[in-house]
Each structure stands twice: as structure tokens, then as C-alpha cells.
Amino acid sequence: MRMPRRTEVSLSEKEVAELGISKPSELPITQRASALRRLDWSALIGVAPFFIFALVMMVAPTVALIANAFVDQQGHLTFGNFADLNTPEVTGAFAESIRLSAASAVLGAVIGLGLALNVGRGIGSTQVRSIVMTFCGVASNFSGVPLAFAFVATLGRLGLVTAAIKAAFGIDIYAAGFDLASFWGLTVTYLFFQIPITVTIMMPAIDGLRRDWREAASILGASSWQYWRHIGLPILWPSLLGTLALLFANSFGAIATAYALTGYAVNIVPILLYAQIRGDVLHNENLGAALALGMIIVMAFANAIYLVLRTRAERWLR
Amino acid sequence: MNLVASSAKANAALHLSGVIKRFGGHEVVRNLDLEVRKGEFISVLGPSGCGKTTVLRMIAGFEYPTTGRILIDGRDVSRLRPDQRNLGMVFQSYALFPNMSAAANVGFGLKIAAMADRDIQRRVAEMLELVGLTGLERRFPYELSGGQQQRVALARALAKKPAMLLLDEPLSALDAKIRLSLREQIREIQTELGITTLFVTHDQEEALSMSDRVAVMNSGRVEQFGTPLEIYNRPATRFVASFVGTLSVLKATLLDPASGSVEVATATLKNLELPQGLARGDHLSLAVRPEAIRFGARKGDAILRGKVTGVGFYGSVIRVRLIVGNETITIDTFNTQLSSPPSRGQDVDISIDPKSMFVMRAE
Amino acid sequence: MIKTMHLLRWICLSLGVAFFLMPLISTAKFSLSLRRDGYSLDAYRYVFADPDFISSFSYSALIALCTIFVGTVLVVPTVYLVRLRLPWLRPVVEFIVLLPLIVPPIILVFGYVRMFSSSSLIPLTGTSRGSDILLICGYVTLALPYLYRAVDTGLQAINARVLTEAATILGARPITIITRIILPNIMVSVLSGAFLTFAVVISEFVMASLLTRPAFGPYIQRVGVAKAYEPAALVILSFFITWTAMGLVQILARFSPPVRRESK
Numbered sequence: 001m002r003m004p005r006r007t008e009v010s011l012s013e014k015e016v017a018e019l020g021i022s023k024p025s026e027l028p029i030t031q032r033a034s035a036l037r038r039l040d041w042s043a044l045i046g047v048a049p050f051f052i053f054a055l056v057m058m059v060a061p062t063v064a065l066i067a068n069a070f071v072d073q074q075g076h077l078t079f080g081n082f083a084d085l086n087t088p089e090v091t092g093a094f095a096e097s098i099r100l101s102a103a104s105a106v107l108g109a110v111i112g113l114g115l116a117l118n119v120g121r122g123i124g125s126t127q128v129r130s131i132v133m134t135f136c137g138v139a140s141n142f143s144g145v146p147l148a149f150a151f152v153a154t155l156g157r158l159g160l161v162t163a164a165i166k167a168a169f170g171i172d173i174y175a176a177g178f179d180l181a182s183f184w185g186l187t188v189t190y191l192f193f194q195i196p197i198t199v200t201i202m203m204p205a206i207d208g209l210r211r212d213w214r215e216a217a218s219i220l221g222a223s224s225w226q227y228w229r230h231i232g233l234p235i236l237w238p239s240l241l242g243t244l245a246l247l248f249a250n251s252f253g254a255i256a257t258a259y260a261l262t263g264y265a266v267n268i269v270p271i272l273l274y275a276q277i278r279g280d281v282l283h284n285e286n287l288g289a290a291l292a293l294g295m296i297i298v299m300a301f302a303n304a305i306y307l308v309l310r311t312r313a314e315r316w317l318r
Numbered sequence: 319m320n321l322v323a324s325s326a327k328a329n330a331a332l333h334l335s336g337v338i339k340r341f342g343g344h345e346v347v348r349n350l351d352l353e354v355r356k357g358e359f360i361s362v363l364g365p366s367g368c369g370k371t372t373v374l375r376m377i378a379g380f381e382y383p384t385t386g387r388i389l390i391d392g393r394d395v396s397r398l399r400p401d402q403r404n405l406g407m408v409f410q411s412y413a414l415f416p417n418m419s420a421a422a423n424v425g426f427g428l429k430i431a432a433m434a435d436r437d438i439q440r441r442v443a444e445m446l447e448l449v450g451l452t453g454l455e456r457r458f459p460y461e462l463s464g465g466q467q468q469r470v471a472l473a474r475a476l477a478k479k480p481a482m483l484l485l486d487e488p489l490s491a492l493d494a495k496i497r498l499s500l501r502e503q504i505r506e507i508q509t510e511l512g513i514t515t516l517f518v519t520h521d522q523e524e525a526l527s528m529s530d531r532v533a534v535m536n537s538g539r540v541e542q543f544g545t546p547l548e549i550y551n552r553p554a555t556r557f558v559a560s561f562v563g564t565l566s567v568l569k570a571t572l573l574d575p576a577s578g579s580v581e582v583a584t585a586t587l588k589n590l591e592l593p594q595g596l597a598r599g600d601h602l603s604l605a606v607r608p609e610a611i612r613f614g615a616r617k618g619d620a621i622l623r624g625k626v627t628g629v630g631f632y633g634s635v636i637r638v639r640l641i642v643g644n645e646t647i648t649i650d651t652f653n654t655q656l657s658s659p660p661s662r663g664q665d666v667d668i669s670i671d672p673k674s675m676f677v678m679r680a681e
Numbered sequence: 682m683i684k685t686m687h688l689l690r691w692i693c694l695s696l697g698v699a700f701f702l703m704p705l706i707s708t709a710k711f712s713l714s715l716r717r718d719g720y721s722l723d724a725y726r727y728v729f730a731d732p733d734f735i736s737s738f739s740y741s742a743l744i745a746l747c748t749i750f751v752g753t754v755l756v757v758p759t760v761y762l763v764r765l766r767l768p769w770l771r772p773v774v775e776f777i778v779l780l781p782l783i784v785p786p787i788i789l790v791f792g793y794v795r796m797f798s799s800s801s802l803i804p805l806t807g808t809s810r811g812s813d814i815l816l817i818c819g820y821v822t823l824a825l826p827y828l829y830r831a832v833d834t835g836l837q838a839i840n841a842r843v844l845t846e847a848a849t850i851l852g853a854r855p856i857t858i859i860t861r862i863i864l865p866n867i868m869v870s871v872l873s874g875a876f877l878t879f880a881v882v883i884s885e886f887v888m889a890s891l892l893t894r895p896a897f898g899p900y901i902q903r904v905g906v907a908k909a910y911e912p913a914a915l916v917i918l919s920f921f922i923t924w925t926a927m928g929l930v931q932i933l934a935r936f937s938p939p940v941r942r943e944s945k
Contacts, residue, residue, distance in 0.1 A: 061795070150704040153707040288791065
């Protein structure tokens with residue numbers, strides 16, 4: 001994807017330069033030509049390592065993988081890999097992944113928004129706010145294996161909170177059907193980073209709600225509830241939906257926490273892919289590539305939604 | 319006497335009495351009394367930090383007075399929430415709701431008041447026509463220019479037919495040209511609707527040109543409340559005199575209280591109107607507006623001689639600065655094309671009508 | 682009424698705090714409970730005595746440092762040059778930096794395993810040195826968004842264009858400008874990007890595991906499957922490292938915009 005764009009640029013530069021010489025009367029073209037001719041090659045050489053790295057270590061492996069998804073084991077072009085993905089195991093994994101990502105994203109966004117509103121608007125102490133923001137900056141980057149074991153110590157069979165609930169209310173949450181190595185266990189664990197991410201993204205948006213709007217609404221007769229219903233929440237809405245998409249993608253691609261917590265017990269796409277890479281459990285290398293492509297498509301879609309909505313939110317809050 | 323006063327009070331659209339506002343230990347508004355008649359356009363003018371915005375916010379209901387009462391149409395609203403006061407307000411930053419179209423913004427107050435959709439539509443169309451924005455109903459705030467946004471804000475404030483319109487420096491975020499045209503438009507609409515309006519500004523030109531009456535505020539107090547002419551021509555206090563318009567001040571010594579003659583730098587001036595209780599030898603300040611000074615020696619006027627130090631060209635007006643003794647004086651003269659202005663370094667005579675001078679005791 | 686609302690708000694906040702503190706408290710308590718007769722630091726003692734711990738941790742730390750070095754060398758000149766001299770390249774760079782969001786680590790490393798397998802043109806996975814290089818490259822990719830954001834906002838904050846123009850008029854050469862003016866002024870941003878990278882990389886699991894590297898992340902996972910109290914001690918240690926690094930980032934954030942230094 002990078003390659004054609006780069007050649008395009010150098011081609012058009014030549015063309016434009018030639019045009020510029022043959023038709024000096026056309027001002028815009030000559031201007032552009034001289035602008036391009038002024039391109040210092042030293043600067044381009046300076047950025048070359050970055051682009052080479054991106055090309056070789058990011059784009060090429062991804063593109064090669066995507067290409068593999070369209071090739072059968074003999075090397076012929078095919079769409080058969082996608083048809084072969086239609087097994088209960090794979091479709092089940094996608095369904096479970098989407099459910100897990102949706103659940104942790106929705107809960108994370110709702111609770112995170114509540115927390116951000118509470119801290120940013122309700123409590124109104126700058127100290128509390130600063131502590132919460134610092135904490136969220138840290139916690140949003142705390143995930144993976146250590147997080148999984150921290151939750152085992154908390155809500156595992158022998159976890160502190162599990163024991164505390166039993167002692168206090170006489171309820172054994174495991175007997176009641178809870179399991180950390182299950183859908184809801186994973187969801188709760190994911191909230192540990194999903195909520196802080198929401199807070200760090202939503203807090204600037206909440207700060208962007210101007211006092212004037214609330215005052216204008218109130219002088220037009222709106223109660224506090226009516227303000228939030230018609231103005232506050234609708235303004236936060238694009239940011240919130242964008243956050244939702246980002247959280248979705250974030251948990252869709254995450255594996256370390258889930259793997260450390262459940263091993264292969266929960267059937268989600270990244271764990272299936274992990275198993276496939278380690279041991280070719282699908283018995284077809286290119287089936288793995290197709291699986292990866294499916295994952296890329298879901299994540300690209302979610303991220304595209306996030307970016308579009310973020311642009312919209314920024315336009316409003318300028 | 320008493321009867322007259324109470325009937326005036328009953329007639330008042332807005333009445334502030336003994337209003338004090340403290341933030342912490344700091345008194346921002348000090349014992350304020352103000353009466354606004356129905357349909358009047360009142361400006362509250364003052365430098366930033368003088369308390370004018372706090373006054374407006376107390377009337378709107380965003381702040382509550384520490385003591386004192388606020389009456390709108392005879393109703394005590396001192397302790398009511400903003401949404402219970404039926405006011406319209408235009409903010410400096412427009413404060414249009416960014417998630418709503420122009421029409422939805424204008425109709426918001428009506429929707430909250432549970433008016434029928436059809437009536438809302440009709441009223442919105444009416445209001446947008448009033449401010450000259452017909453056709454832009456569907457635009458969102460970010461698709462409108464600053465001037466258009468402020469006109470939507472005005473339409474929104476007026477849509478509910480409020481008891482009073484509050485304007486919080488609504489023009490200060492706009493370009494100079496738009497500011498001028500919007501100034502006229504606001505006044506036209508206000509006159510047409512006959513709505514009582516309170517306009518807060520730090521721009522004296524705005525206040526003087528738009529208002530029926532102006533309240534000049536300084537450090538929490540109203541220093542003078544009167545028509546623009548009174549404020550400009552007969553400032554009640556030194557602050558009002560210096561804040562409104564440009565003043566040149568000359569130091570003088572009183573020669574004879576009876577004939578009103580004083581000594582200024584190079585000359586003796588006669589027939590000045592002096593404040594009471596001055597004695598011979600008192601030090602005085604003579605303040606004079608730039609447009610009250612003429613070039614040339616005119617009989618009957620106070621005549622001074624000075625050296626030109628600078629000439630500034632402002633289109634229709636030429637502003638000349640000259641030194642008289644140790645004092646700098648500013649003179650505005652019309653650019654009439656016929657007479658050429660004096661040039662730098664030139665010695666010139668100037669004449670001042672004694673009646674146009676304010677005489678104050680020197681500090 | 683208002684009092685109740687306020688109380689409610691604090692209750693909600695406390696619930697949130699509890700949710701985030703309980704895992705930390707539980708893990709800490711667990712890590713101290715190896716002996717039946719009371720709290721002890723035995724779990725930590727066993728962990729530190731484990732040669733695998735020392736080797737995997739130092740391996741990951743070294744890889745993290747290499748990642749930071751390579752990442753900084755790649756990102757700083759690029760962001761600077763794109764900002765000042767090649768603005769038309771900006772959208773391309775922004776897109777590249779977004780790629781790690783769309784292509785998660787597991788897919789990237791899958792691509793690596795395929796592309797650089799022992800039967801390929803560049804058989805990097807064949808040797809352990811080659812796998813190390815792949816791991817560093819993978820981590821650089823992971824760190825790219827963080828590093829790019831940090832450096833970009835840093836350059837924006839110091840108004841790099843104006844500084845450069847001013848220095849150029851005073852006769853400074855490009856190398857001098859970057860080393861003497863730009864770099865000292867964005868040091869805080871670069872450092873916070875570096876700490877963030879360290880925190881993310883030190884206990885990373887997927888890439889290291891699939892490239893079969895002896896890194897800290899897979900080590901914790903192995904211990905976690907086999908033992909009960911030692912993993913809690915490891916988690917506390919890794920908490921501590923992550924939170925120190927991230928705490929440093931937050932502290933550094935307070936120092937920006939950086940104080941201008943006088944030369945000489």
C-alpha cells in the first residue's frame with residue numbers, strides 16, 4: 001500500500017517539473033513544480049529509515065498475510081479459505097469475541113462516562129480529579145498477564161474478594177455460577193483497563209462542555225435534567241460512540257489477559273489464532289491467514305468508526 | 319413626592335434595590351440601586367472587574383445577591399432559579415448549542431415550554447426573519463459566521479417573548495465591521511419589539527451609541543446613571559469623565575474665584591464655571607474633550623499657544639497632539655479637505671470655549 | 682437534597698476506587714501468604730532466587746532499552762522533518778502510526794513468523810539473534826503510536842518551526858539545531874514516550890511467546906500456571922515497574938513545557 005503511493009509522488013513530480021518548464025505561463029503548476037523541486041532530498045533521506053521500517057516490518061508482513069488468505073495450500077488463488085472458516089469452532093469464536101468485546105466496551109464506556117462525569121463535574125475537587133486522571137493514565141496501560149493474575153488473586157476460587165463475599169453474605173459466587181475463566185470473568189477483568197481508557201478520552205470532552213451552554217439552557221427554561229437530555233449528552237455522544245468503537249477494537253485484539261486467565265477454555269478469535277500459530281490446530285496454514293484477515297477487517301471497521309466520530313466530536317467542541 | 323416614587327417603582331421593568339454581592343470576603347457589587355423603565359435600552363458600562371458582569375449574572379439568576387432585592391415587573395425574583403425568571407440572554411461567546419441547527423437553537427426554549435411543534439416552527443421562522451437569517455434554518459453553528467451565530471443567539475433569546483433581554487458583551491468577539499452593523503440591528507429589533515434590555519459592555523462607544531441610558535460602573539458601584547449625552551457632557555465623577563471619551567488635562571492655579579479666572583501654563587483664562595468652595599491659590603485640573611478645542615484664536619474663548627508634536631489621521635477626523643507648557647493636549651478636528659492640518663513642530667494657537675471645560679480640584 | 686446528591690457522588694467514586702484497588706490489595710496479600718503461619722516475604726525470596734527470573738527480566742529490560750533506542754532514532758528525525766520540511770508526508774505518517782491499532786500484535790507477529798521463517802529469503806526466526814531483532818521490531822511497532830504522539834506534541838509545544846527559523850537566522854547549522862535546540866527542549870516528551878514504552882514492553886506476552894523468546898511476560902505466565910504464591914509476587918513486582926514508569930511519565934508531564942536552558 002505504501003509502495004504505489006511513493007512511486008506516484010516521484011512520477012508526478014517529474015511530470016509537473018516538465019510541465020512547468022514547457023508552460024511557464026501556468027502559474028499554479030509552476031508554483032507546484034518549484035515547490036516540489038525545492039524538496040530537499042536531505043530531508044527525504046532523513047525520513048527514509050522510518051518509511052523503510054514501516055514498509056518492511058509493518059506493511060509487508062501484513063500484506064503478505066492478507067495475500068496468503070487468498071491462496072490454497074498448493075499456491076492457487078482461491079476464496080475457499082473463507083468458506084472453510086465456516087466451522088462451528090471459528091464462527092463460534094467470532095461470535096464469542098464480538099460478544100466479549102461488545103460487553104466490555106459497553107460496560108467500560110458507561111461506567112467510565114459515569115466516573116468521568118462524577119469526577120469532572122460532580123465532585124468538583126481538582127485534587128481528586130488530578131489523582132483519578134493520573135491513575136487512569138497508568139491503569140489504561142496495565143493489561144496482559146499480570147492483570148490476569150491480579151484478578152485470580154481477587155476473584156479466583158481462592159481470591160480475597162471471593163472469600164470476603166462468602167464470609168460477609170454467605171454466598172459462594174462460584175457455586176452461584178460465576179467463573180473468572182469465563183465470559184463474565186473476562187469481561188470484569190477487561191473493565192480494569194476499559195474504564196480508565198474511557199475516562200482519559202471522555203474527560204477532555206466533558207471539559208469541552210462550556211458553562212455558557214448550561215446557562216443558556218437554564219435561562220431558556222431547561223432544568224438540569226433537560227440540559228443533559230437535550231444538550232450535554234448529545235454533545236458527548238460522538239465522543240462516547242467513538243470511545244465505544246475504540247474499546248471494542250481494543251478488547252477484540254487483546255489476548256494476553258484472556259490466555260493467562262483461561263488458557264484455551266474461552267473460545268475467542270485471538271486465542272484461536274494463537275493456538276493456530278503455535279500448533280496449526282486448523283490443519284491449514286492459510287486458514288490462519290484468513291482468520292487474521294477477518295480480525296483485521298473487524299478492527300479496521302471499529303477503528304474507522306472511532307476516527308470518524310472523533311473528527312465529528314472535535315468539530316463540535318472547537 | 320412619595321406617591322411619584324412608588325408609581326415609578328410600579329412602572330419599573332427592573333428594579334435592583336440595595337444589592338450587595340460578596341465573593342469570599344471581597345465585595346464585588348456594593349449597595350446597588352437601579353431602576354429600569356419598560357422598553358428602555360440600558361447599558362452597564364465599566365472596565366473589566368468593575369462588577370458589571372456580576373450584576374447581569376444576578377439578574378439572570380446565575381448568582382444570588384448576598385443582600386438586596388431584584389424585582390422584574392414588580393415580582394421579586396431574587397431567589398428564583400434562572401429557568402423560573404422568563405428572561406432572554408445573549409452571551410459573549412454566542413453559546414449556541416453545537417448539536418442543534420439554527421432553527422432548533424431558536425426553538426429550544428419553546429420546546430422546553432412544551433409548545434406545539436407547528437407553533438414552534440412558525441415562531442422560529444418569524445424570529446429568523448426578524449434577525450435576517452431566513453434560509454439558514456438548517457445550518458449548524460459551526461457552519462455560520464460569528465455575526466450569524468450571534469444573530470441566531472439573539473433570535474433564540476427573543477423567541478420565548480421574555481420579560482427582559484440581557485446582553486453580555488455580545489459584540490466583543492466580532493470583527494469591527496460586523497460589530498457596527500449588528501449594533502444597529504440589535505437596537506432596531508429592540509425598538510421594534512419594545513423589549514426592556516440590559517446591555518453589559520466595556521466599550522463606551524457601544525454604550526453611548528445604543529442606549530437610552532447608561533450606568534457607568536466602577537469597583538462595584540454605579541458612578542453615574544444617565545442619558546449618553548449627560549454622561550459624556552456632564553460626567554458626575556472624575557472616573558466617569560476619564561473613562562468615557564478622551565480627556566486632556568491641564569494643571570491650573572485659581573486666581574479669582576469670583577470672576578472664575580485661573581492661570582494655566584502660559585495664559586490666564588476667564589469666566590470658568592467653578593465648583594463651590596474653592597479659594598484663591600487652589601490647584602485645579604482643567605479637563606477638556608478633544609473636539610471642544612479649535613485651531614486659531616477666537617474671541618471670547620480661552621486661548622493657548624502650543625507646539626505640535628504629532629498628527630494622526632483617522633479618516634473623517636484628524637487628531638493632533640500638542641504641548642502646552644508641560645502638558646500634552648489632544649485635539650480632534652474634522653478632515654474638511656479645505657483646511658490643511660498643522661504639521662509637526664509648528665507653533666499654533668488654540669481656543670477653548672470655557673463652558674466646555676470641566677474644572678476639578680487637583681489631586 | 683443537594684447534600685444527598687453529594688454523598689451519592691462520593692459513594693460512586695468509592696465504589697470505583699474499590700474496584701481498582703481490590704486487585705492490587707488482594708495480590709499484595711496473596712504474595713505475602715506463602716507461609717501458613719503468617720505473612721512473610723518468602724514468595725519474593727523464591728522469585729529472586731530463581732535464575733530464570735533474573736535472566737528473563739534482564740532480557741526483557743535489555744530488549745525494552747533497544748526498543749526505546751531504535752524507536753527514538755526512527756521517530757524523532759521523522760516527526761521533526763515532516764513537521765518542518767515535508768508537511769505533505771504528514772497524512773502518510775499519521776496513517777502508518779495508526780496501523781498498530783488496526784493490526785494487533787498477534788497478527789503482526791503471525792506475519793513475521795510467516796515472512797521471516799527459516800525457509801524464507803530472510804530467515805530471521807532461524808536464529809535466536811534474528812528472533813531478538815524481530816522482537817525488537819515488533820515492539821517498536823507497538824511503541825510507535827506512543828512515541829509519535831509524545832514527540833509530536835512536544836515539538837508542537839515548543840513551536841519547533843519558529844525555534845528552527847530563529848536559530849537558522851542566527852547562523853546555526855541543521856545538526857546543531859537538532860542536537861542543541863530541539864532535542865534538549867523535547868527531552869521531557871521523548872523520556873515520557875520512553876517510559877511508556879518500557880512499561881508496555883517489559884511484561885509483553887504474545888510476541889515474545891510466539892517468537893519463543895525467554896522474556897519476562899512468558900515467564901510470569903509459566904510460573905502462574907505452575908505455582909500459587911510466586912506469581913502474585915511477580916505481579917506485584919511488575920505492577921511496581923509499570924506504575925513507576927507510568928508515574929514518571931505523569932510527573933514528567935508536569936514539567937512540560939520545558940524550561941529553556943542557556944547555552945554556556
